[in-house]
Amino acid sequence: MSLINTEVKPFNATAYHNGEFVQVNEESLKGQWSVFFFYPADFTFVCPTELGDLADNYEEFKKMGVEIYGVSTDTHFTHKAWHDSSETINKLQFPMLADPTLAISRNFEVLIEDAGLAERGTFVIDPEGRIQIMEINAGNIGRNAEELLRKIKAAQYVAAHPNEVCPAKWKEGEQTLAPSLDLVGKI
Template identity: 70%
Template sequence: MAVSINTEIKPFVAQAFHQGQFVEVSDASMKGKWSVVFFYPADFTFVCPTELGDLADHYAELQQMGVEVYSVSTDTHFTHKAWHDSSETIGKINYYMVGDQSGTITNNFGVMREGQGLADRATFIIDPEGIIQAIEVTAEGIGRNASDLVRKIKAAQYVAAHPGEVCPAKWQEGEATLAPSLDLVGKI
């Protein structure tokens, strides 16, 4: 099942490990704020903890931007807690670690690896209405960069707040944007 930009996330309910507690999260949890759904293949692996740790290092900044983070793998919320308790890198995570052992969320987002029961390495930026604004999927060995994720969220938030403007390549907060018009055709 393919998902795409400008589509609404599908309903789900799951258990998560969050700040020392087991909590329930759902698609409704994401409404009303910007969200990142950050899929990874499995706990206790190699590239995954480097990505999750990098994201943890940017979590305070994301919170200041009004963004909540949900990391998701097909491991259970119990496994997430065990990993959190046993790894210094994972132990610094304060965002939601969602267990998707049924595969519902992973399948809803179209990132389940056929026949493996594991999620692809995929990131979704979701606006406060529950609409997907950005998708990134990388191969197994290619880790993601949280700094670039923050930049993309800032661009998505800017465009949402400034209809008629767009952010060019490598745009950074505070830099000039573009207002698409007939006058720009062939001038860039």
């Protein structure tokens, strides 16, 4: 079953954020757009390039009212150590959630059971706590923050304009479609 339009399942996690350990749960997500950005592990190869890309675009996410949550099965202590030792990870201003019990990764169906690691899963969650976008990449394929921004803009647009849809490659300011019988077979 797809997780699209389902509510985020209850969870409790400790995150490393702005030099502190903070608690995050499903209620923390309510009232704002959120991204759960799962990655396999701290101190690896592709993961810091992706997290660094998110950090470089973080201000744009914040302007759109979006909070990012980096999530791996590492502990919050490991997140702090990585943050303190890596120039790339030191740029992160968003919370890094720890999932050492694997519960969050299981809830989002990205857990690689035999490895105890998360797949490269990206989930966009609306202010009501419902998953609107989900994407899972193979472990050797990094993601692109600019493409994620485009998708979130589309999700936010259709949330605000429920009678419209965004076509392929839609960018903010471009024409949308209003589904109707008149459009069938005309596109």
